[in-house]
Amino acid sequence: xxxxxxxxxxxxxxxxxxxxxxxxxxxxxxxxxxxxxxxxxxxxxxxxxxxxxxxxxxxxxxxxxxxxxxxxxxxxxxxxxxxxxxxxxxxxxxxxxxxxxxxxxxxxxxxxxxxxxxxxxxxxxxxxxxxxxxxxxxxxxxxxxxxxxxxxxxxxxxxxxxxxxxxxxxxxxxxxxxxxxxxxxxxxxxxxxxxxxxxxxxxxxxxxxxxxxxxxxxxxxxxxxxxxxxxxxxxxxxxxxxxxxxxxxxxxxxxxxxxxxxxxxxxxxxxxxxxxxxxxxxxxxxxxxxxxxxxxxxx
Amino acid sequence: xxxxxxxxxxxxxxxxxxxxxxxxxxxxxxxxxxxxxxxxxxxxxxxxxxxxxxxxxxxxxxxxxxxxxxxxxxxxxxxxxxxxxxxxxxxxxxxxxxxxxxxxxxxxxxxxxxxxxxxxxxxxxxxxxxxxxxxxxxxxxxxxxxxxxxxxxxxxxxxxxxxxxxxxxxxxxxxxxxxxxxxxxxxxxxxxxxxxxxxxxxxxxxxxxxxxxxxxxxxxxxxxxxxxxxxxxxxxxxxxxxxxxxxxxxxxxxxxxxxxxx
Numbered sequence: 276x277x278x279x280x281x282x283x284x285x286x287x288x289x290x291x292x293x294x295x296x297x298x299x300x301x302x303x304x305x306x307x308x309x310x311x312x313x314x315x316x317x318x319x320x321x322x323x324x325x326x327x328x329x330x331x332x333x334x335x336x337x338x339x340x341x342x343x344x345x346x347x348x349x350x351x352x353x354x355x356x357x358x359x360x361x362x363x364x365x366x367x368x369x370x371x372x373x374x375x376x377x378x379x380x381x382x383x384x385x386x387x388x389x390x391x392x393x394x395x396x397x398x399x400x401x402x403x404x405x406x407x408x409x410x411x412x413x414x415x416x417x418x419x420x421x422x423x424x425x426x427x428x429x430x431x432x433x434x435x436x437x438x439x440x441x442x443x444x445x446x447x448x449x450x451x452x453x454x455x456x457x458x459x460x461x462x463x464x465x466x467x468x469x470x471x472x473x474x475x476x477x478x479x480x481x482x483x484x485x486x487x488x489x490x491x492x493x494x495x496x497x498x499x500x501x502x503x504x505x506x507x508x509x510x511x512x513x514x515x516x517x518x519x520x521x522x523x524x525x526x527x528x529x530x531x532x533x534x535x536x537x538x539x540x541x542x543x544x545x546x547x548x549x550x551x552x553x554x555x556x557x558x559x560x561x562x563x564x565x566x567x568x569x570x571x572x573x574x
Numbered sequence: 575x576x577x578x579x580x581x582x583x584x585x586x587x588x589x590x591x592x593x594x595x596x597x598x599x600x601x602x603x604x605x606x607x608x609x610x611x612x613x614x615x616x617x618x619x620x621x622x623x624x625x626x627x628x629x630x631x632x633x634x635x636x637x638x639x640x641x642x643x644x645x646x647x648x649x650x651x652x653x654x655x656x657x658x659x660x661x662x663x664x665x666x667x668x669x670x671x672x673x674x675x676x677x678x679x680x681x682x683x684x685x686x687x688x689x690x691x692x693x694x695x696x697x698x699x700x701x702x703x704x705x706x707x708x709x710x711x712x713x714x715x716x717x718x719x720x721x722x723x724x725x726x727x728x729x730x731x732x733x734x735x736x737x738x739x740x741x742x743x744x745x746x747x748x749x750x751x752x753x754x755x756x757x758x759x760x761x762x763x764x765x766x767x768x769x770x771x772x773x774x775x776x777x778x779x780x781x782x783x784x785x786x787x788x789x790x791x792x793x794x795x796x797x798x799x800x801x802x803x804x805x806x807x808x809x810x811x812x813x814x815x816x817x818x819x820x821x822x823x824x825x826x827x828x829x830x831x832x833x834x835x836x
Contacts, residue, residue: 290665290669290670290671292661293661293662293664293665293669294661294662294665294666294671294677296657296658296659296661296662297658297659297662297681297721297722297725298662299658300658300717300718300721300722301680301681301684301721301722304692304696304714304715304717304718305680305683305684305689305692305718306692307695307696307699308689308691308692308693308694308695308696308699308718309691309692309695310695311695311696311698311699312691312692312694312695312698313695314695315695315698382830383827383830384597386826386827386830387597387600387823389826390819390822390823390825390826390827391599391600391819391822391823392775392778392779392796392818392819392822393779394779394781394796394799394800394818395779395799395815395818395819396599398799398803398811398812398815399599399600399602399603399815400599401803402602402603402606402808402812403599403602407614409602409617411615412614412615412616412617413617415614415615416615416617423614498686501686501687502686502687504687505686505687505688505690506688507688507690507781507782508781508782511781511782512800512803522688522690522782525690525691526690526782526786529694529786540694541691541694541695544690544691544694545691547687547690547691548683548687548689548690548691548692551683551686551687552679552683552687555679555682555683555686555687556679558682558686559675559678559679559682560675570727570772571685571686573685573686573719573723573776574775574776574778574779574780574822
């Protein structure tokens with residue numbers, strides 16, 4: 276007998292029915308929320324039925340100096356985090372896979388940052404990297420600096436260095452976990468052929484390993500970018516008041532006592548969502564993305 | 575010969591670096607929580623005290639309430655997420671789903687990008703429905719990222735499940751119930767545990783959504799933690815941080831083990 280594709284017809288519940296509960300959450304809560312946000316952002320007022328759609332709040336956002344600064348900072352932080360995490364993650368994965376002894380220990384250590392929420396990592400980074408933090412004290416003990424003011428600004432700094440570092444601690448292990456799974460699935464034959472032909476370690480990586488793991492690594496990198504682009508907790512705790520990342524600016528405007536700030540905050544949040552959505556869409560279209568195999572560190 | 579020594583050194587350096595990154599901040603939090611006077615440039619506190627822990631344990635601090643609220647919300651969110659996501663995860667993995675790519679997209683969006691805009695919109699809707707500033711409202715908004723995550727995890731787990739096992743159980747005379755409890759559930763149980771653990775952790779660590787929908791009335795552990803970090807009491811902040819991350823580290827270690835076994 277030929278194996279039927281998927282579930283057998285006789286025992287199979289209708290697909291739509293099985294998806295319905297999740298669709299209720301996604302459409303009924305997420306979709307409804309987005310819809311309500313969009314309506315308010317184009318000028319709808321809850322109780323007033325006679326309103327005309329307006330683009331004024333979006334135009335206000337585009338003219339806003341704080342928004343433009345936030346957009347630039349957000350792109351910079353998301354790009355830098357993605358690049359550093361990807362390179363570091365691949366390096367960690369190569370070390371991990373190359374280990375003969377201690378691979379299990381290394382794997383467990385790698386999981387520790389993944390299990391710590393971003394919020395807690397940010398709290399830890401304040402203690403670690405503040406001008407009178409532990410790293411500065413260590414440098415003082417080594418005679419590298421003379422006073423807290425000599426320590427480079429790593430938290431609340433203008434370039435988001437503290438934010439990037441805090442993200443890398445979590446995202447590099449994520450890329451490493453994805454990459455090491457890809458490396459372990461790699462066919463050893465290819466590498467031994469390359470070795471027989473006299474390829475150096477770098478040539479083996481560049482011409483054999485990398486082309487085979489690149490699609491998977493790229494999809495993990497897109498996940499990191501999309502997440503960092505819109506995340507809130509880390510920049511909220513480690514960022515300075517100006518310039519802030521997009522999510523922080525949108526949240527601050529939303530909770531502002533000025534009622535007129537609300538539709539502008541919504542327009543900002545929607546623009547941010549749209550930009551993040553385009554990255555997520557690119558991820559979904561990637562050949563390397565595998566459903567449910569990658570567990571992005573989103574908390 | 576030379577190369578192997580270099581790679582050994584790289585390995586040791588890598589492992590040490592990883593260990594410091596992973597365990598260093600944790601150790602620092604422990605030291606911080608029991609330090610009393612810790613002035614520049616001392617590497618360790620000059621005086622030790624259990625003040626922060628005593629304060630945290632006292633009922634007037636409100637931490638016990640925040641802990642109970644967080645735990646309750648996260649447990650309910652984890653349970654609901656798995657129940658809602660289970661059939662959808664199966665359908666996504668085993669059925670021919672039309673608009674599959676679009677569906678994966680709308681599932682991934684609230685997972686990867688925190689639903690800031692949607693939550694702001696929901697806040698207005700919840701105000702009208704009387705759900706704003708309430709525990710029920712916070713529970714509902716936590717489902718927005720947790721349910722899609724659980725669905726994707728369960729789809730990954732059902733991808734390794736062969737529906738023919740169920741047909742075989744049927745052929746051998748099993749009814750729907752015993753087929754479910756003896757064949758299907760045991761096969762996807764690790765996936766269910768992983769999905770529940772992630773839904774729990776997403777809810778447990780949620781700050782922004784709780785703040786916006788709870789309006790400062792629903793105090794969970796992350797809100798409590800941020801309050802203390804902002805107030806500048808580092809010792810109490812460190813003690814609360816440790817309570818905040820202890821369950822997530824334990825859960826994540828269990829999850830990592832489950833995933834390696836499957």
